[in-house]
Amino acid sequence: MLSVSPREERADALVSRREYVRVEGLGKSFGPHRALDDINFAVRSGEVVAIIGPSGSGKSTLLRCLNQLETQSEGSVTLAGITIDAAKPATRQQLTELRRSAGMVFQSFNLFPHMSVLRNVSLPQERVLGRSRKEADERSRALLSRVGLEAKADQYPNRCSGGQQQRIAIARALALDPKIMLFDEPTSALDPELGLEVLAVMQELAEAGMTMIVVTHEMHFAETVSDRIIIMADGRIIEEGPSAEVMRRPTTERAQRFLNAVKNR
Amino acid sequence: MTLDAVLLIASGIPLTLAVTAGAFALGAVLGIPLCALRVSRSSTLHLAAVAIIMLLRSIPPIVWLFLLYFGIGSGFLRVGPVEASVAALGLITAANMAEIYRGALRGVHSGQWEASTALGMKPWARFRDVLAPQICRMALPSSVTFFIGLLKDSAIASTIGVGEIAFQANYISRRTFEGLEVFAVAGLVYILISLPIAAMSRQLDSRLRERVAQ
Ligand SMILES: Nc1ncnc2c1ncn2[C@@H]1O[C@H](COP(=O)(O)OP(=O)(O)O)[C@@H](O)[C@H]1O
Ligand SMILES: [Mg+2]
Numbered sequence: 001m002l003s004v005s006p007r008e009e010r011a012d013a014l015v016s017r018r019e020y021v022r023v024e025g026l027g028k029s030f031g032p033h034r035a036l037d038d039i040n041f042a043v044r045s046g047e048v049v050a051i052i053g054p055s056g057s058g059k060s061t062l063l064r065c066l067n068q069l070e071t072q073s074e075g076s077v078t079l080a081g082i083t084i085d086a087a088k089p090a091t092r093q094q095l096t097e098l099r100r101s102a103g104m105v106f107q108s109f110n111l112f113p114h115m116s117v118l119r120n121v122s123l124p125q126e127r128v129l130g131r132s133r134k135e136a137d138e139r140s141r142a143l144l145s146r147v148g149l150e151a152k153a154d155q156y157p158n159r160c161s162g163g164q165q166q167r168i169a170i171a172r173a174l175a176l177d178p179k180i181m182l183f184d185e186p187t188s189a190l191d192p193e194l195g196l197e198v199l200a201v202m203q204e205l206a207e208a209g210m211t212m213i214v215v216t217h218e219m220h221f222a223e224t225v226s227d228r229i230i231i232m233a234d235g236r237i238i239e240e241g242p243s244a245e246v247m248r249r250p251t252t253e254r255a256q257r258f259l260n261a262v263k264n265r
Numbered sequence: 266m267t268l269d270a271v272l273l274i275a276s277g278i279p280l281t282l283a284v285t286a287g288a289f290a291l292g293a294v295l296g297i298p299l300c301a302l303r304v305s306r307s308s309t310l311h312l313a314a315v316a317i318i319m320l321l322r323s324i325p326p327i328v329w330l331f332l333l334y335f336g337i338g339s340g341f342l343r344v345g346p347v348e349a350s351v352a353a354l355g356l357i358t359a360a361n362m363a364e365i366y367r368g369a370l371r372g373v374h375s376g377q378w379e380a381s382t383a384l385g386m387k388p389w390a391r392f393r394d395v396l397a398p399q400i401c402r403m404a405l406p407s408s409v410t411f412f413i414g415l416l417k418d419s420a421i422a423s424t425i426g427v428g429e430i431a432f433q434a435n436y437i438s439r440r441t442f443e444g445l446e447v448f449a450v451a452g453l454v455y456i457l458i459s460l461p462i463a464a465m466s467r468q469l470d471s472r473l474r475e476r477v478a479q
Binding site for chain 2: 067069096102103104109110111112113114123124127128169172176
């Protein structure tokens with residue numbers, strides 16, 4: 001399960017794939033504070049993009065603009081064919097479709113504490129896709145076994161370890177059949193060992209062809225699993241390219257400084 | 266003191282419970298929109314809610330009761346004593362429940378609303394399936410404490426002739442001049458009603474805590 005696919009071959013194949021995400025001139029201000037400034041990039045179907053950078057550089061804000069948890073101040077976001085422009089407020093239907101296409105996994109898991117693990121995964125399917133309870137439960141059990149947690153279906157989330165909770169959160173997002181998965185530091189709240197079991201699930205997902213944008217501090221994951229790395233600092237993209245190149249030969253001085261800092265930690 | 270007297274006091278229990286439950290139900294429902302206004306981002310709505318809550322809470326219950334019963338009740342609208350009591354105590358309850366809900370809302374992690382939004386759940390589903398159950402769970406202990414307080418406050422309904430526990434006790438003590446004994450029995454009745462409610466809430470609370478403690 002953990003073998004790494006030859007990424008150079010994959011990168012060639014990617015060129016012909018459909019674009020799933022396009023971000024153009026994206027900017028976001030919180031009052032006078034500039035959190036994002038003129039962000040441009042695209043992600044093709046099946047591609048795995050890692051976003052790294054110092055804390056406060058706008059990585060979370062960028063992800064949150066992609067599924068409109070935050071509305072951008074300038075520019076546009078196109079995700080799975082739905083374009084949302086800062087100039088024009090999104091319609092409710094656009095937001096529903098956008099969020100259905102993008103699954104999101106948070107640093108703090110955010111499972112619903114008052115529902116069993118199975119309900120956590122099934123409820124959104126019933127409310128968002130209109131699946132019957134039986135259909136939803138079937139799908140939930142299949143996904144829980146995919147992340148190795150079928151046995152936890154009837155437990156409450158607080159009876160599960162952090163690593164297990166994060167894998168349940170991944171199953172919950174996958175249950176809506178998203179076209180793309182957004183991860184915001186999914187392992188930052190976990191002990192290294194528990195982080196590994198989450199990373200293994202993510203790697204398996206990447207190998208199965210899921211399109212993913214992963215904000216992470218795990219340099220090993222960024223280098224070995226992702227096709228491309230974007231480095232952010234001060235609300236801007238300062239470096240972008242194939243993972244191995246960015247990690248070994250960053251072109252900007254700011255990116256070199258950041259990479260040296262994390263590698264020497 | 267005779268058994269008849271004790272039974273007469275006990276005969277006030279249904280009205281005590283009715284006024285308390287009615288006022289609590291009214292307040293628990295009206296407290297929801299009031300809380301929504303209170304946490305609204307619009308400063309006009311927010312200030313209006315703060316003013317309403319302050320007004321409801323800073324005037325003594327008995328003044329509200331007389332205001333509704335003799336003020337409105339004697340004029341263009343006919344209001345019975347039970348209805349006036351439920352309305353007066355219900356309004357005060359609404360202000361208190363709004364604040365209890367607000368505290369509970371703050372206790373629910375902001376990630377819950379975000380996660381359900383990111384999953385594409387509609388606002389109503391987010392509220393009903395994700396927020397409301399957690400708010401209720403958080404608000405349970407303070408709500409029960411308030412309910413038991415309300416049970417005792419419902420005694421003011423006796424002042425406008427609602428035949429509840431305190432009214433019956435007052436009636437007997439005036440006829441028999443056994444004030445101390447009569448009111449001691451009345452007090453005991455209030456305690457006997459409160460105890461099982463408190464016990465039930467504690468049990469429910471610990472069961473919920475065991476299951477979903479964060
Ligand atoms: N809701 C908000 N209100 C005000 N400032 C915010 C908000 N969210 C983020 N910021 C600011 O925007 C900047 C980028 O934050 P964030 O996207 O969380 O960075 P990162 O995820 O890279 O650590 C930070 O300076 C942060 O303080
Ligand atoms: Mg962040």
